[in-house]
Amino acid sequence: MKIRFMEQKDLREAAEIHKETFSRQRHSYQWLESSLKAFPRFFCFVIDNEDSILGYIIWAQKSGFRPATVLDLDQIAVHPKCQSKGIGKALIVESLPLVKDQLANQNSDIKHITVNTRADNFSQNLYKKTLKAEVEAVIKNLYSADEVFMIARNVSI
Ligand SMILES: CC(C)(COP(=O)(O)OP(=O)(O)OC[C@H]1O[C@@H](n2cnc3c(N)ncnc32)[C@H](O)[C@@H]1OP(=O)(O)O)[C@@H](O)C(=O)NCCC(=O)NCCS
Incomplete structure (x- = not known):
């Protein structure tokens, strides 16, 4: 398995994964294509096993291109x-x-990482384990339910 930048040719398969994993979201292909086109505002990666795409991740730079980047795990x-x-x-x-x-190419480094998810999504544990992110706020009824906002502060990679 290999992680690499998403390319135009990956969009069809990645969109199928989006469609199957986010049942409430629409227009999967356009969603991913617009994110891919928005580099370096967004950084899109896929993981593949040479035969097919197994998953993807989208990171976003928040609130301008800053020397101390607040990076969002968008999806x-x-x-x-x-x-x-x-x-x-x-x-x-x-x-x-x-x-x-x-980010080093723009003389930036990561300050904090933000991520939000449905309060009942186990992915919270994933963000705690991998990023040491902590829940800082819960917003009632945001998208389809209550949403937790997590921050990994003072990230050192
Ligand atoms: C969330 C998601 C990306 C996680 O990817 P994954 O490959 O399934 O997760 P991993 O196998 O890497 O597991 C990482 C951790 O998540 C947790 N986890 C994984 N599967 C779990 C399950 N079925 N139930 C509870 N916790 C689980 C565990 O803490 C696990 O760590 P551990 O193996 O050390 O115990 C994936 O399940 C997914 O695509 N879900 C649907 C889309 C979604 O909800 N995305 C996140 C919101 S933006």
Whole structure:
């Protein structure tokens, strides 16, 4: 398995994963294509096994291009057939140094990482384990339910 930058040719497969994992979200292809086109505002990566795409992750620079970047984990998804096998963890841990390299090109480094998810989504545990992120706020009824906002402060990679 390899983590690499998402390319135009990956969009169809990545959009299938988006469609299957985020049942309330629409227009999967356009969603991912617009994120991919928005580099370096967004950094998009996929994990593949040479045959197919197993998952993707999107990171976003928040509130301008700053020397001390507040980086958002905008979205992560793993194909339903491949979940709970460590792929989500690998996507986070292995893409982050690649993001850091990109930020170094603009003389920036990561200050904090933010991430939000539904309060009932187990991915909270994933963010705690991989990023040491902590819940800092819960917003009632934001998208489809209560949403937790997590921050990993003073990130050192
Ligand atoms: C969330 C998601 C990306 C995690 O990827 P994954 O490959 O399934 O997760 P991993 O196998 O790397 O597991 C990482 C940790 O998550 C937790 N976890 C994984 N599967 C779990 C499950 N079925 N139930 C509870 N916790 C689970 C565990 O803490 C695990 O760590 P551990 O293996 O050390 O115990 C994936 O399940 C997914 O695509 N879900 C649907 C989309 C989504 O909800 N995205 C996140 C919101 S933006």
